[in-house]
Amino acid sequence: MKWYVLRRLAWTLVATWLVLTLTFGLVAASPDPGASAYVAQQVQAGGDVEGAQASYERARGLDRPLWAQYRDYMIGMATLDWGWSETRSQPVVEAVAAAWPYSVMYGAPALLVSTVLGVAVGLYSATHRNTLEDYAASSFAFFGISIPDFWFAIVLILVFGVTLGWIPIYYRSDVPWLSLANARQLLAPALVVTLSSIAGEMRYSRATALEYVNSAFVKTAKAKGASSWRRVTRHVLRPALVPLSTILVADLLNVVLVSSYLVEVVFGIPGLGLLSYKAIRQQDVALVLATVLIPTFVALLGNLAQDVAYTVLDPRIDYGGREGR
């Protein structure tokens, strides 16, 4: 087992390198919209296409041979010198450092609330199946994943920002982070993110709980006279927490980096989702590589954690002696 984990860790590094290489390849192969616009502009101003392209590439260090650029980027990634972001005119490390607090500011509380609520609803649903309350709770949980995030965010701004005036219309980043004003303007984005993550947590906890709800030890507890609250918390929840915690990390990452983009665009929050999306759209190579590195690395680690958790859950599965079957 130990060797398995070590091998997987080594693989994580290899896979990260692989994904970065593929990403670099894709960026190199993609036409750059900025270059096209620049060339068109220069030609209309009296320049020529070759000269325009050459000056564009020279200004961005793209005139070096591809393998030289690749080598520099890979070495840079490994040594944490992530280069210069062309589209933001600052070092990539600074760009990421400036952006991640904003993502965490609304992402972490959202995830916390959605986990607590999701698990609670899931447990309730598992133990009270097919009752009206179950349907209501499930509808509430499904609400978030059944509507388009961007539409919901715009509606929130419209109703609570414009009509009622309870929240500001767009996010002001010069407000001190630990203030009431900041909390107020983070309410709506956090709400959107919370609602969209609840269903996932709910489903998972419901499925896990269902595994145990009808198991022997729970029935024994019931026969012994344990209250339903005690049964749920002490006997059902505890074993369910192990797999739950592994998906929590994956969820946080997913929220912060992927689904956050829509929220950040609509509310105008300069977080990581917006950063990585704009990097991709504008072909900012250094920034793209950095914003791909982080989630890749952590996702691979998360996969490893999940796989290890499988063996803990189900002793019949073991990775140790499976060779040569």
Add this chain to the structure above:
Amino acid sequence: MGAGGLASLAGCQGGQSDGGSAGDGDASTGDASTGDASTGGDSRGTYVEAVPSDAQSLNFLYQSDANSEKFVGAAMDAAYDFRDFGEIVPLWIESVTETDKTVWEYTLRDNLRWSEPYGQLTAEDWVYTVRNLYQGEGNWAGVVQYASWPDDVTIEETGERSFRVTLPEPQPAFLASRAMWGARCLPKGLIEPYVEERDVEGLKRDEELNTLSYTGNLGPYDFEEWERESRFVATRADEYYLREVAGEEPFGEAFAEAPYFDEYRLQVIPEESTRLQALREGDLTFYQNVPADKVAQYRELDHLKFRFPPNPYCASLYYNQRANGWELLRDVRVRRALSTAIDKVAVAEDIYRGFPTVAQTFQPEWSPWYVTERVTEHGAGDTHSYEEARSLLESAVSGTDYGYDGDALVGPDGSQVTLRLVFRAGASQNQTTAEFVAQELSNVGIAVDPVNGGPANTVQSKYLLNTDGEGQPTFNGGSRDASTSQEPWDLLYGITLNAYPINPNGSEVFWTESGSFNFFGYVPEAPLADWYATAKSTTDEAARREAFAKVFAALSEEQPVDFLNFSVFKNAYRRDYVGMPDEGEYDYLDGWDSTTWRLAEG
């Protein structure tokens, strides 16, 4: 920071930008100061404008788009701007004289200062910047200004504050070229180390260049902070050279205290609906280009007012006359017929809600080079007629393998002629217009298949760039028989071009056979190249006017493209933001004195 001329300098291709901005147009919204009503003489309020996308860099050597100009222009003016056709606003330059239109002498003002430790802005700085950066050998620095300073143009110092530019041949419109219009320079002390090492990376990453901390008294505001993707803040400059010039022509007394805001703030809000909400709430001082279908609602709001300055971007339907387009498009009669069949007025009125003005040639009506009597009209009012178009087509196809079979125009293979109309994705009106054109042309028996060409760079690489097999694809890769684009097309819509009414000589790149941007393969029957050459070099104003009049008359007759309309900016201002011309009187260049606009008291 003249809003009109300088802003239209940047970005020849108007219309939508694709990189990350949703919604149509360069929409910027301003955000007024939250809360406090300005009382007392010291507090002047905040100018807030919201922009759809952040500037990529504050280093003007590498950025030339209109959006970046909003950022950089706050902290730095330029050499000069235009306030009317032929009349410049001398900013950093005090005066210009010329000899034979070949030698141009510029004199800088004497009160221009960089920040410490660079001292005064002198001719030495200017000449050094031009010689080493703009005219750098092989453009080693990769700057955008290289195209404006060809090697045969020389510049030399003639005094501490004066320098001379010598052209290889007379150019009467040199003032309107981008070499000096809207041009800036850098302190020699700042760039010298990079020039000596030919250090492009260093030049790009230099902290002072990226934080505009060298600008001294050269601009109305001083850089304060720039939080990426969020906000850009500049504060009123303690010293501004233009204040000492107030009262001299053309600067009114108002310049003595310019600017009239304490803070200049650009807020980055990528989502258009959010920006518009901010405008509705009264958070913004200025919003550039409200979408056409919303103007009516926003005009009803008490706290807003609108102005509609015209802009020189011409939207056209291009006819592909290269070998991979419909062969009959090379026939003038066919092109005229198509232009007659398409109702431009409906496009302007219905699709664009009546804001653009109908175009008939490559100059807007308000341009001094537009001579109404000599322009041939198509597709507007009386000149829009399906019968007329059909008869033109019938006469054009007689003698060819094409003919009318009932209502449909059929080709040699017996099936109806179907044209491929490529439209650029990114603005919903592009698709609407494409479908409208399809409907119009179906009335003369031609079927049209609208095709989504993708975003701007995809359209460019697939349909604009062409090659004859050898050499790299360029916008005009060779003769129209030999050089074709990657994908076939017949009609194209969604690319707007700047007609440069200040100096139409630049439009030569579109309309001459060897013009570097003639991607649609137009071969003029009239001697346009000669007329352009005359206009470029003659020193006789009347001859110049005549030459251009002939050019634009010929363009309207030969219809290389169907000129559809010239648009306007639909700008919203806070009602108490005063200083701009009244509605209906806001002309193309009238934004040059926007530094003196202010919030009215009370």
Add this chain to the structure above:
Amino acid sequence: MSGESDESDRFEDVDWAALESTGAALAPRTAVVLVGALGIVAIVGYETLLATGAGPTVAWPVAYRATPLDGLFALTMLVVLAYGIHPLYDNPRLTRRYWATFRRNRAAVWSLWFLAVVFGLGLAGPMLLAKPELNVAAGYQPPVYTAVPTTVSGTCVGPVVDGMCRGTWRHPLGTTGRGKDVLVSVIYGMRVSLQVGLITTLIIVLLGTTVGTVAAYSGGLVDEALMRYVDVQLTFPTFFLYLLLLYLFGGTLFLLIVIFGLTSWGGTARLVRSEALQRREEGYVRAARSSGAGTAWIVRRHVVPNVSNTVVTNASLLVPSLILFEATFSFLGLGDPTVPSWGQVIAAGRGDLATAWWISTIPGVFLFLTVLALNFVGDALRDALDPRAAS
């Protein structure tokens, strides 16, 4: 079974030779699917490669021209019918048992009827109704029984009373900014949602199941290799690939479906693998193996059917998220603007929510209800199909 019929059949009397399958004949179901698939491929191939001209190829009963997307959709329907619906017919007792459990979830039953309506309208509607037509003079018309200021609507199709333009029955749910009828757009959008949901899910299910079961059963190097590949694929920025292909080929719905089908099966594969790992240790698998069955046989005959419940549940939860995904892409401007999907209409109308609220909201409501229904059905399916949860 052949053998003596008058006495009780005894083990020694079984004529094994006659029972052995000849190996050449195909099961009738497979044959039908193959023939159907070939037909579809032939039609689509003809359309894309040989047919010329821009008009419809078939004029009666409706003007029609087959596109690759239609072909994929037809293939998907064929597979779903053959392998999803048909087994239910074949095995009525099993179906009744599933239905009994499913029926207990009332919300799911309502959802199922709603989905049936959507499905039916989505299939039949576009064949009977003309595609929403651009009509610049009738933009921003409000739904019937509502009214909107004329500053919003421009020219009004209905009566104008007090400066308010009233809705008419000509456009019962109003029109979009470009004059396209919202009701027709919603019905066409049902078809697009079906296409996106079903086709992509099918691709994901096929690939994921194959890889997951093979990996789990084979173990060793095969398992390692496959799962490591899945690792890379899961963390790969697929969005990037899509963007590149968008620049190169233009953004079509077909491209969206294919790319995301081909790159998103990693999660399913992992899920199936974990299930299959458990099944692998079951008695029947060991018995089959010791009787000499090969890997392919065991995987196809024993492992896949037993993980199919998980797969079906997973698939039923994939469909709604894929439909929403398409809406997101339309919002980002990366979708296919020529296709009248719900996402396109919602995204196009999002700037008008304050005034012309019906453009975004009505398709949004339909999208919401459909996705909600799919989620309910998926959960109920899980309960019905999962043997462990029987109470």
